[in-house]
Amino acid sequence: xxxxxxxxxxxxxxxxxxxxxSRLGRSNPDGIWPVVFVLPLFLxxxxxYLFPIIQTAYFSFTTWGVFGGSxxxxxxxxxxxxxxxxxGRALLNTLIYTVVVLAGVPIAVGLASLVNRPGLRFSKxxxxxxxxxxxxxxxxxxxxxxxxxxxxxxxxxxxxSLFGILGPHWVSTDGLALIxxxxxxxxxxxxxxxxxxxAGLKGIPVELYEAASIDGASRFRQFRQITVPLLTxxxxxxxxxxxxNGFQLFDLLYTLLGTTNPAMARSQSLVYLFYNESFIxxxxxxxxxxxxxxxxxxxxxxxVQFRFQRRWVNYV
Amino acid sequence: MRLKKLSLGVVAAVTAVLLAGCGGSxxxxxxxxxxxxxLKANITYGYWDxxxxxxxxxxxxxFNAKYPNIxxxxxxxxxxxxxxxxxxxxxxxxxxxxxxMNGPNFQLYASNGQLAPxxxxxxxKQVDPANYPDxxxxxxxxxxxxxxxxxxxxxxxLWYNKKIFAEAGVAVPTNDWTTAEFKTAAKTISDKLKSKxxxxxxxxxxxxxxxxxxxxxxxxxxxxxxxxKTSGYDxxxxxxxxxxxxxxxxxxxxxxxxxxxxxPANKWFDNGKAAMIWTGTWMVSEVNASPVKNDVTVVPxxxxxxxxxxxxxxxxxxxxxxxxxQAAQAFQAFLGTKEAALAQATMGAxxxxxxGTQQAFVDSVPSFNIQVFEDAATKYAFPFPVSKNTAAWNxxxxxxxxxxxxxxxxxxxxxxxxxxQMNALLAKEK
Numbered sequence: 001x002x003x004x005x006x007x008x009x010x011x012x013x014x015x016x017x018x019x020x021x022s023r024l025g026r027s028n029p030d031g032i033w034p035v036v037f038v039l040p041l042f043l044x045x046x047x048x049y050l051f052p053i054i055q056t057a058y059f060s061f062t063t064w065g066v067f068g069g070s071x072x073x074x075x076x077x078x079x080x081x082x083x084x085x086x087x088g089r090a091l092l093n094t095l096i097y098t099v100v101v102l103a104g105v106p107i108a109v110g111l112a113s114l115v116n117r118p119g120l121r122f123s124k125x126x127x128x129x130x131x132x133x134x135x136x137x138x139x140x141x142x143x144x145x146x147x148x149x150x151x152x153x154x155x156x157x158x159x160x161s162l163f164g165i166l167g168p169h170w171v172s173t174d175g176l177a178l179i180x181x182x183x184x185x186x187x188x189x190x191x192x193x194x195x196x197x198x199a200g201l202k203g204i205p206v207e208l209y210e211a212a213s214i215d216g217a218s219r220f221r222q223f224r225q226i227t228v229p230l231l232t233x234x235x236x237x238x239x240x241x242x243x244x245n246g247f248q249l250f251d252l253l254y255t256l257l258g259t260t261n262p263a264m265a266r267s268q269s270l271v272y273l274f275y276n277e278s279f280i281x282x283x284x285x286x287x288x289x290x291x292x293x294x295x296x297x298x299x300x301x302x303x304v305q306f307r308f309q310r311r312w313v314n315y316v
Numbered sequence: 317m318r319l320k321k322l323s324l325g326v327v328a329a330v331t332a333v334l335l336a337g338c339g340g341s342x343x344x345x346x347x348x349x350x351x352x353x354x355l356k357a358n359i360t361y362g363y364w365d366x367x368x369x370x371x372x373x374x375x376x377x378x379f380n381a382k383y384p385n386i387x388x389x390x391x392x393x394x395x396x397x398x399x400x401x402x403x404x405x406x407x408x409x410x411x412x413x414x415x416x417m418n419g420p421n422f423q424l425y426a427s428n429g430q431l432a433p434x435x436x437x438x439x440x441k442q443v444d445p446a447n448y449p450d451x452x453x454x455x456x457x458x459x460x461x462x463x464x465x466x467x468x469x470x471x472x473x474l475w476y477n478k479k480i481f482a483e484a485g486v487a488v489p490t491n492d493w494t495t496a497e498f499k500t501a502a503k504t505i506s507d508k509l510k511s512k513x514x515x516x517x518x519x520x521x522x523x524x525x526x527x528x529x530x531x532x533x534x535x536x537x538x539x540x541x542x543x544x545k546t547s548g549y550d551x552x553x554x555x556x557x558x559x560x561x562x563x564x565x566x567x568x569x570x571x572x573x574x575x576x577x578x579x580p581a582n583k584w585f586d587n588g589k590a591a592m593i594w595t596g597t598w599m600v601s602e603v604n605a606s607p608v609k610n611d612v613t614v615v616p617x618x619x620x621x622x623x624x625x626x627x628x629x630x631x632x633x634x635x636x637x638x639x640x641x642q643a644a645q646a647f648q649a650f651l652g653t654k655e656a657a658l659a660q661a662t663m664g665a666x667x668x669x670x671x672g673t674q675q676a677f678v679d680s681v682p683s684f685n686i687q688v689f690e691d692a693a694t695k696y697a698f699p700f701p702v703s704k705n706t707a708a709w710n711x712x713x714x715x716x717x718x719x720x721x722x723x724x725x726x727x728x729x730x731x732x733x734x735x736x737q738m739n740a741l742l743a744k745e746k
Binding site (some may be wrong): 066067068069100149151152153154170171172173260261262263265279280281282303 | 400403406407408424428430513522571573574575577578579705708711714715718723
C-alpha cells in the first residue's frame with residue numbers, strides 16, 4: 001500500500017509512513033492558503049516549462065521557413081523521424097552512453113560506503129575531492145579532457161607510451177569517441193551519486209551492523225546483506241536521475257568532440273541531433289519532433305523503472 | 317501612428333528596428349544623393365571578428381567626423397554563433413542595420429528579401445563597383461543586382477617552414493612548383509623527420525576553401541557549375557583534385573583526419589610540426605604571433621593542370637528592413653571608400669578589397685611575401701563556389717568527404733554520391 005503511494009507521489013528515496021500518505025487524500029483543512037503559496041512556483045513552471053512543451057509539441061507538426069514563418073504539415077516530421085537512419089544511430093548512441101554512466105552507480109555505492117566507514121580520517125577531504133568534478137562546469141572539464149585525450153600530444157597517451165603502448169585517438173575514432181565521452185560522464189556523475197548515497201547510508205541504524213558483527217558476519221557480508229538492501233531507495237533515485245541525464249547528453253559531446261570531428265556523425269546523441277537539425281540545418285519543425293521523441297522516451301523509461309521498483313527497492 | 321510615437325521615445329536603435337519591423341512598414345526611401353551630413357540616427361553594425369574591433373572602431377570614428385549625428389553601435393558576435401544569431405534576428409526583423417556578410421550565406425539572405433540593393437549608391441556615384449575585384453562584385457550580386465560592398469578579400473597560397481625543409485635536406489618550394497613536386501617533398505619530409513613527429517604538410521580539410529576547392533580547380537574540375545545549377549563533384553577532374561588529399565594522408569605525408577581533429581592543421585604548422593600548409597591571408601597575424609614566425613614564407617599554390625585558388629571576401633550589407641535606410645547606406649558607402657580600406661590595411665586588420673590599397677597590408681610583415689596573395693587574386697583566382705542555399709550542400713561535404721580523405725571509402729564513390737545528393741538539393745533551389 002505504502003509502496004504504491006510513493007510511486008504515485010514520485011518521491012523516491014523517502015519512506016513516508018502509511019498514515020501520512022492517507023491523510024493527504026482527505027479534504028484540506030487549510031483552505032485556500034496552500035494553493036496561494038504554491039502559485040508562484042506553479043506560474044514559473046507553467047511559463048517556463050509547460051507552455052514551451054506544448055508549443056514544441058505544436059511546432060513538431062509544422063515546417064519552418066528559412067527566416068521564420070511556419071506552416072502546418074501534419075505528421076510529415078514524424079514520418080521523416082521514422083525513416084531517418086541518423087535517429088536510430090543517435091538513439092543507440094544515447095543508450096550506450098546511458099549504460100556506461102549507469103555502471104558508475106555500483107562504483108559510487110562502493111566508494112560511498114568506503115568514505116563513510118566510521119572512524120575514517122580525512123573523510124571530508126575525500127568527499128570534497130569526489131564531489132569537485134560535479135561542481136565544476138562541464139564545458140571547462142571537457143576543455144581539459146580534450147587536452148588529456150589528445151591523440152598526439154595528450155597526457156593520457158604519453159602515460160601509455162611509458163609502458164610501450166601506442167594510445168589511440170580517443171575522441172576522434174569512430175566507436176571509441178562515444179566511450180571516451182561516456183567515461184568522462186561517469187567520472188563527473190560519481191561525486192553527485194556519492195552525496196545522495198552517503199545521505200542514504202547515514203540513515204542505516206548502526207545497531208544492525210553491531211548485531212551482525214556479534215553474529216559473526218564479515219565486513220563484506222554486512223555490505224551485501226545490510227548496506228545494499230537498505231540503500232536501495234537511494235540507489236533507485238540515483239538510477240532514475242542518471243538515466244534522465246543520460247538521455248540529455250549534449251554538452252560533453254559537443255565540447256569534447258567538436259562539431260567538425262570526423263567521428264561525430266557516428267557518435268551523436270539524440271539531443272545533439274536535435275541541436276544540429278534545429279539550429280545548424282535550421283529545420284526547427286523536425287527539431288521539435290526529435291525533442292518530443294526524447295521527452296516520450298524519458299517518460300517511458302522512467303515509468304518502467306517506477307513500475308519495476310517494487311521488485312527490488314526496500315522501503316523500511 | 318501610435319507606432320511612430322513609440323519609436324521616437326525609444327533610444328536604442330535595435331528596439332526601433334524591432335518596432336518598425338512589427339508594424340510591417342519598413343522604410344523604403346531611396347537616397348537620391350549622398351545623405352545630408354547633419355542626418356541624425358542611431359544604427360548598429362554587426363560583425364564577427366573581435367580581432368578587427370580596433371579597426372572597426374577607427375572606421376566608426378572616421379565616419380563620425382563626416383556624420384557627427386549618426387551614432388553607430390557595434391554588435392560583435394563570435395563566428396561560432398554569428399550565423400545562428402543572424403538567422404534568428406532576420407526571423408524576428410531585428411537584423412543589425414549594417415552587417416558583415418560572407419559568400420556562402422549571401423544568396424540565402426538576398427533571395428529572401430533581407431538585404432537592400434546598393435543600386436541607389438551606385439546610381440548616385442557613392443559606390444563604384446569598378447574599385448573592387450570583379451570576382452567579389454559577382455559574389456555579392458544576385459539576378460543582376462549587387463547588394464554588398466566588398467570589404468576585404470583572401471586567396472590561398474602555400475605557406476612553408478624553411479627550417480624544416482633545411483633539416484630534411486629538401487629544396488624549398490618555387491613559384492612554379494607542380495603538384496607532383498609538392499607531393500614528393502611532403503613525403504620526403506615526413507619520412508625523414510618521422511622520429512621527431514614532423515609531417516610534410518597539414519591542411520585544414522574541414523570546408524574546402526584551404527584545400528580541396530583549390531586542388532579541384534587546379535586539376536581542371538569544379539565544385540559547382542558556373543550557373544550554380546549542377547554539382548561538379550562527379551567530374552573525373554574534380555575527383556582527381558580530391559584524391560590528392562586522400563593520397564597525402566594515405567602515405568603519411570600529412571597527419572590523418574583523427575590527428576587533425578584532435579589538433580587543428582594550423583596548430584601543427586604554428587608549432588613547427590608540419591613543414592607546409594595551404595591557407596589564406598587571414599593567417600598572417602596568427603603565424604606572426606607563433607614560434608615559427610621567423611622561418612616562414614609564402615609561395616603560390618602548386619600547379620596541376622592550371623594554377624588556381626578560390627577567392628573570397630567579406631561584404632558590408634544593409635538590412636532591407638532598417639528604418640534608418642539613409643544613415644545605414646551612408647555608413648555602407650563610407651566603409652567602401654579608399655580611406656576606409658587604407659585604415660584597415662595600415663592597422664593590419666584585413667587585406668582590403670579596394671583596388672590599389674593592398675600595399676599597406678603587404679608591407680605589414682615583409683618576410684612573409686604577402687604579395688603572392690595579391691598576385692593570385694589578379695592572375696588565377698576563381699570565384700568561391702556558392703548557390704542560393706550553400707549551407708545545405710556544405711553540410712553534405714562535411715559529412716561525406718571525411719570518409720574519402722581517411723581512405724575508408726574510395727574517393728570516386730564518395731564524390732559521385734556527393735554529386736547526386738548535391739544535385740538533388742540544387743534542384744530544390746528556385
